[in-house]
Amino acid sequence: MKTTIAPELITDPRAIAAEEVLRKCVHCGFCLATCPTYNLIGDEQDSPRGRIYLIKQVVEGHTPTETTRLHLDRCLTCRNCETTCPSGVQYGHLVDLGRALVEERVPRHGVDKLKRKVVLSLLPYSTRMAPLVKLGQAVRPVLPAKLASAVPMRQHVSPVPPNPGHHDRQMLVLDGCVQPSMAPATNASATRVLDAFGIGLTSAAQAGCCGAVHYHLNEQHDARAFMRRNIDAWWPSVEAGCEAIITTASGCGVMVKDYAQVLADDPLYAEKATRISELSKDIVEVLISVLQTQDLTRYHDNALAMGKVAFHAPCTLQHGQQLPLVTETLLGKFGFELTSVADPHICCGSAGTYSLFQPELSHKLRDNKVNALLAGQPDIIATANIGCQLHIQSGSGRRVLHWIELVDQLVTGTT
Numbered sequence: 001m002k003t004t005i006a007p008e009l010i011t012d013p014r015a016i017a018a019e020e021v022l023r024k025c026v027h028c029g030f031c032l033a034t035c036p037t038y039n040l041i042g043d044e045q046d047s048p049r050g051r052i053y054l055i056k057q058v059v060e061g062h063t064p065t066e067t068t069r070l071h072l073d074r075c076l077t078c079r080n081c082e083t084t085c086p087s088g089v090q091y092g093h094l095v096d097l098g099r100a101l102v103e104e105r106v107p108r109h110g111v112d113k114l115k116r117k118v119v120l121s122l123l124p125y126s127t128r129m130a131p132l133v134k135l136g137q138a139v140r141p142v143l144p145a146k147l148a149s150a151v152p153m154r155q156h157v158s159p160v161p162p163n164p165g166h167h168d169r170q171m172l173v174l175d176g177c178v179q180p181s182m183a184p185a186t187n188a189s190a191t192r193v194l195d196a197f198g199i200g201l202t203s204a205a206q207a208g209c210c211g212a213v214h215y216h217l218n219e220q221h222d223a224r225a226f227m228r229r230n231i232d233a234w235w236p237s238v239e240a241g242c243e244a245i246i247t248t249a250s251g252c253g254v255m256v257k258d259y260a261q262v263l264a265d266d267p268l269y270a271e272k273a274t275r276i277s278e279l280s281k282d283i284v285e286v287l288i289s290v291l292q293t294q295d296l297t298r299y300h301d302n303a304l305a306m307g308k309v310a311f312h313a314p315c316t317l318q319h320g321q322q323l324p325l326v327t328e329t330l331l332g333k334f335g336f337e338l339t340s341v342a343d344p345h346i347c348c349g350s351a352g353t354y355s356l357f358q359p360e361l362s363h364k365l366r367d368n369k370v371n372a373l374l375a376g377q378p379d380i381i382a383t384a385n386i387g388c389q390l391h392i393q394s395g396s397g398r399r400v401l402h403w404i405e406l407v408d409q410l411v412t413g414t415t
Contacts, residue, residue, distance in 0.1 A: 001025045001052070006061025013265065014097045015059050021094040022059065024087045025052050031081035031091075036347045036365055037074050045071045048081040048091050055098035064102045072099050074361065076354055077216060078315035078347040083324075092320070093261070096216065103218040116217055119353055123177060124209035124226065130181040149394040152182040158414045160191040164200030171286070172237055173201050173246045174230070174256065177209035179386045186248050186386070189408035190283050196411050197290050201246065206233035210247075212255040215262070216352055224266070227259050231272050244281045248404060250385040251352060254320035256280040282317065283404055284327045284384065291333070299410050300335030306410070307379025310339045311403065312369065312392060314385035315347045327384055327403055334410060339376025343368075350391035366395040382406055 003022045009015035031048040032038050038047035045054065051071055058064050072095060079092045108116065122128050136143075136151040143151065164170075171194070173187055180187075191201045207230045215223035234245060247253035260277035263269045311328055318324040328338055349355060349365030370392060373381055381396065382403040383389050393400040408414050 001027060001056065003056055003059055005059055008061065009059060009101075012101075014100055018055060018059050018094055018097040018101070021090050021097075022052065022056050024089045025049075026087050027052075028086065030084050030086060034080045034084045034345060036076060036078060036080070036349075037361060039346075040361060040364055041074075043071075046074050048075075048085075048089075051075055051095060051098070052089075052091070055094060055101075058098060058101050058105075064105050066106055069099075069102050069106045072102060074358060076315070076347050076349070076351040076365075078351060079319040080315060080345055080347065083319045083322075083345070096220075099218050100220060115357070119356060120214060120217060120219060120222075123353070124211075124213045126175070126177050126180050126208060129178055133181040149397070152390055153393070153399060155183060155185040157184045157188050158192075160188050161195040164191065164195060164202050167195070167198055167200035169199045169243055170237075170241070171199055171201050171244045171246050172207075172234055172242050173203050173248065174207060174210060174252055175203045176247075176249055176252050176386070177213070179249055183386050183389060183402065185405055186402040189402070189405045189414070190246065190248050192412045192414060193287070193404060193408050194290075197287075199243075199286075199290070202237075204230075204233040204237065210252040210255040211262075212251060212352060215255065220262075224263065227263060227273070228266075228269055230256075231259070231269060231276055234276065235272060238275060238279065242279070244286060245276060245279045246281055246283050246286055248283045248384075248402065249387075250282055250314045250317035250321060251387055253280060253282045254316045257321065282321055282323060282384070284317075284323065284330055287404075287407070288326060288330045291330070296333050296335070303335035303410055304337055306336070306406065308337045308339050308376065309380045309382055309406065310341055310373040310376055310378035312341070312348060312373060312381065312383040312388055313344055314383060314388045315351070317384050318345065331382075331403060331406070334407060336406065339373075339378045342372040342375065344372075348388050348391055350385075350387040352387060355387075355391055362391075363395070366391055370396045380406065 001022050003019050005015050005019050035047045044050040054068050075095050077092055081091050137154045140148050140151045194201045209226050211223040211226035257277050257280045259273040263273035348369040349362035355362040381400045389400045
């Protein structure tokens, strides 16, 4: 796609980077078939190809409007289109660049602006979220059903191994921002499972939000500050020989793996960011590597006895990190019976903060996903990302687990 950068943007690195991505698009339209918002709305401006044209117009100097911003806001950034695209268009990066360019020219006002400020001041900070979550859980029984469904169920967390440092193999895990208070069992399970297979897992106290919340809401300067803080927190362990930096939320995993690209122009952090991205692994990548030579048939009977499992593969896992079917394969090796889920490539509608800012579209996608997951009459619903976990749980009324919790129950007997 031929693009001519407008004179006023000719030195803007965002426009230059966008133009490089735009050139790869041959506007074939393959992306339309797999775009969740296009399939719901039917407007090409709410498809990847349509949004690419809108970003192209901005790069070429056309004045964006609130309508332009709306169509970009409606994008889930699920990156399903990247999996489909025969030309290798990095649409996820392009839409972030386009949003930043549009945001400067079409500032937000009123309730929309206030809502974003509230989300940005709370969600990425675990110390601010924890008391709010506890309060919500305390009053959950007396809340209206719709509001109660948005409050995460309280989790019982069993003790983790007391001395992970005794293992020869050492890895770090990102605690993140909302997961410690909303789903603390996830990282506890990851710690126990890896301990059972000879790997010590610890977290760095100063590490926090991966930066995704700010980055995807166009507060990219602040997002980079979160990234630098995490790099500083992890770096002593990296220098000491840490084998990997594990993420148990696939949404965080995509962001950490992108640190190298986001901080490529930072003279102080570019090299370190590249190393961090190289070390970043989703928990399933580590576990399937550890277990590739082991016979797991000893677990099959107990896995089958746990019941049928419907697994939702988050977009950030299968499209963002390009790890389709890896988790399903691993669960199958352990002997779990997985139900068939229609259209597993389609987003559940959570998409980070999307459910907060685009509730109508988000809930339609969630309801479609819940119906697909429940069609096989599973005993258990599992996923690999905190956002998807809470979103599907709110729409199904059923407890949703991270898949590592199932492996934990199977391997260590912890419930």
